[in-house]
Amino acid sequence: MIEMIARNDLLAMQNADKYDTFGSSRFPTLMAKAVAQGLEPADSINSEGMSCFARTSLSPTYTGHETFLRSPFCEDVHDVGNYDIAVVGIPYDSGTSNRSGTRLGPQGIRHASSQISPFNPDYGVDLYEKVKLCDVGDIYTLPANSEKTFDQITKGIGFIASQGTMPIILGGDHSTSFPSLRGLAPYIDGNIGVIHIDRHSDCDAIQMDEKMHGTEWYHATHLPNVSAKNLVQVGIGGNCCKSWSKFVRDSGLTAISMEDIDKYGIDKVAETALEIAWKGCKAVYISLDIDVLEAAFCPGTGTPDFGGMLPRELLRLLKLCTAPGICGMDVVEVSPPFDVSEITSLAASRCIINVMCNLALNDSVYKNYTK
Secondary structure, three states, rough: OOOOOOOEEEEEEEHHHHHHHOOHHHHHHHHHHHHHHHHOOOOOOOOOOOOOEOOOOOOOOOOOOOHHOOEEEEHHHHHHOOEEEEEEEOOOOOOOOOOOOOOHHHHHHHHHOOOOOEEEOOEEEEHHHHEEEEEEEEOOOOOOHHHHHHHHHHHHHHHHOOOEEEEEEEEEHHHHHHHHHHHHHHOOOOEEEEEOOOOOOOOOOOOOOOOOOOOOOHHOOOOOOEEEEEEEEEEOOOOOOHHHHHHHHHOOOOOEEEEHHHHHHHHHHHHHHHHHHHHOOOOOEEEEEEEEOHHHHOOOOOOOOOOOOOOHHHHHHHHHHHHHEEEEEEEEEEOOOHHOOOHHHHHHHHHHHHHHHHHHHHOEOOOOOOO
């Protein structure tokens, strides 16, 4: 008869008895540092040791500190006001309805950006000579709770704007655009126009009984100073629900399809988008869903679609639409697990860097946030 091992002789059980002593001196210090440098979490968060911005080794493994374009890491977020532009990641993909993986988007975009020079011969600009750029790391997101994640995003983006610094946001799925704008909106003294560049409309009131990545513009246009009449959607086609056509008719937003781009050309489309987005507004926000690109150029995304923009068309559109200045920008739906040779992450990085260079060249980095 085989003698049973005594439970208390098992190493795992012996170590379990010691568990309460593990990290007893380290954890409280790390938790205090996380909150001191990364802000208290949103009011809806109750878990001990969490912060608004992910800080210290206690943060989730999908967050990280590899910085965009090797820019300085602003570890203490209270110092963000010393910079003109702050890159911030939102590693969240629980709002996806198709392929996931965009929680790894910020890491993928940052890594790809390290291969790109801050000197841009297309613009004749050395970014670091013109703009004070930092990376504040990632918002501390909660994969199992969208509303608390949205509260975190709203608080984090709002704090950056409150310090007079323009946020450039790395998604994450597209549902995060709503809480990002919700955080930014109180710090703009007037209405905000939106240029939404995407293959899909994302205008449902609800999707799968939640605020998913197909609902952000319905909710964003119900913010007090964001009107659908100043929302322009560029590149629309592919998969659109019937609810989109009703929302277009009822709300007054303007949708521009790829067929329209073929017919009128990118320059005329950009001119139209700017006229509508800026009408009666103090600032304009750009939201770029990378799946607007032709699927061959962006395999690493959740909902790829054929018939989208070519890279040169997208870069030209961004150049024209950002020249007057923007109050913020997000680039979303980059999903590295589905990418090939970092094509999609490189595309997102190039779009962001070109926008920054364009803002620097035109001296149009937004600085008029109310505090």
